[in-house]
Amino acid sequence: MAGFYGRDFLTLADWSGEQIRRILKLAAELKGKLKQGQEHRLLEGKTLAMIFEKSSTRTRVSFEVGMWQLGGKALFLNPQDLQMGRGEPIKDTARVLSRYVDAIMIRARKHETVEELAREATVPVINGLTDRYHPCQVLADLLTIQERCRNLREVKLAYVGDGNNVANSLLIGGAKMGMKVAVATPPEYAPRREVVRLAKKAAKESGGQVILTSDPREAVSGAHVLYTDVWVSMGHEDEAPLRRRIMKPYQLNKALVNRAEVGAMVLHCLPAHRGEEITDQVFEEHAGEIMDQAENRLHVQKALLVLLLTPPA
Ligand code: CP
Ligand code: NVA
Numbered sequence: 322m323a324g325f326y327g328r329d330f331l332t333l334a335d336w337s338g339e340q341i342r343r344i345l346k347l348a349a350e351l352k353g354k355l356k357q358g359q360e361h362r363l364l365e366g367k368t369l370a371m372i373f374e375k376s377s378t379r380t381r382v383s384f385e386v387g388m389w390q391l392g393g394k395a396l397f398l399n400p401q402d403l404q405m406g407r408g409e410p411i412k413d414t415a416r417v418l419s420r421y422v423d424a425i426m427i428r429a430r431k432h433e434t435v436e437e438l439a440r441e442a443t444v445p446v447i448n449g450l451t452d453r454y455h456p457c458q459v460l461a462d463l464l465t466i467q468e469r470c471r472n473l474r475e476v477k478l479a480y481v482g483d484g485n486n487v488a489n490s491l492l493i494g495g496a497k498m499g500m501k502v503a504v505a506t507p508p509e510y511a512p513r514r515e516v517v518r519l520a521k522k523a524a525k526e527s528g529g530q531v532i533l534t535s536d537p538r539e540a541v542s543g544a545h546v547l548y549t550d551v552w553v554s555m556g557h558e559d560e561a562p563l564r565r566r567i568m569k570p571y572q573l574n575k576a577l578v579n580r581a582e583v584g585a586m587v588l589h590c591l592p593a594h595r596g597e598e599i600t601d602q603v604f605e606e607h608a609g610e611i612m613d614q615a616e617n618r619l620h621v622q623k624a625l626l627v628l629l630l631t632p633p634a
C-alpha cells in the first residue's frame with residue numbers, strides 16, 4: 322500500500338493523521354468482514370515473528386489470531402529461548418529473522434532495542450510496547466472512541482494517572498487526530514518533555530489541543546472519554562509503594578467520573594489493578610467499552626499488518 326508498504330511502525334509520531342485514519346478505516350472494514358464471516362485472507366503465506374521481553378495477554382493473542390485470520394502465521398519467540406538471551410547481538414537477530422519472516426513484532430524493555438532492531442531488519446518492525454510508547458494500543462483506543470463518538474475532532478479525552486508509555490502514545494495519537502487531550506499526572510510522573518513537544522506540534526497542525534496538568538479534576542472537566550492505566554508499569558516494580566502513594570489522588574473513581582460529561586466513556590488498556598488506578602465499580606460499569614477496546618487490538622493490528630505487507634497495486 323502506498324505510504325505504508327515495507328515501513329516500520331515504532332511510534333505514531335512517524336505517521337500522519339490521514340495515515341492513521343486509513344488504518345482505522347481498514348480496521349473497521351476487516352472487523353465487519355470478520356463479524357459477517359467473510360473471508361479476508363489478505364496475508365496468505367506471510368509470517369510474523371513476535372519477540373516478547375515482557376509479559377502479554379492481549380498483544381500476543383491478538384497478533385497471533387490476527388495473522389491466522391489473514392491466512393498467515395505468527396511465531397511466538399521468548400528471548401530467553403533465543404540466542405538473543407545468551408548475548409547474540411540485536412543486529413544479527415534482526416538480519417537473520419529478516420531472511421525467514423515477513424515482519425517482526427517486538428515488545429521490549431527499552432525503546433532503543435526496537436529502534437536498533439528496525440534499523441537492522443530488512444522487514445517491517447512493529448512496536449508491541451516499549452518503556453516509551455504503545456502505538457498499537459492507541460490505534461485500538463482511537464477506533465473504540467470513533468465507533469461511539471464518530472468525529473474525533475469533537476472529542477475531549479482525559480488521561481489520569483502515570484505519564485507512561487500509553488499516555489505518551491495517546492498524547493501523540495490524539496493530537497494527530499485533532500482531539501483535545503488532557504493529561505493529569507503527579508508532576509514527578511509527567512509525560513516526557515520530548516513527547517509533549519511532539520504532541521503540541523501535532524495538535525497545532527491538526528487543530529487539536531494538548532493540556533498538561535497535575536489536577537485530575539481539571540483534566541476530566543468536559544471530557545467525553547476518561548482513560549487510565551496502571552500506576553506501576555512493567556519494569557517499575559521496585560518503585561511500587563512510592564508510586565501507589567503519590568498517585569492515589571489520581572484514581573478513576575465514581576466521584577471523578579461524575580465530573581466528566583454525562584455518559585462519558587471510560588477506557589483502560591488493561592491489565593487493570595482495581596482499587597488502584599480504577600475502582601471496581603467504575604471498571605464494571607464500563608466493562609463493555611473496555612472489552613470493545615481490547616477486541617479492537619485485533620482489528621487495528623490486522624489492518625496495520627495488511628498495509629505494511631501489501632505492495633502498492
Ligand atoms: N494492553 C496490552 O498491551 O495488554 P498486554 O500486556 O496483555 O499485551
Ligand atoms: N503501562 C503498562 C501497559 C501494559 C499494557 C506497562 O507498560 O506495563
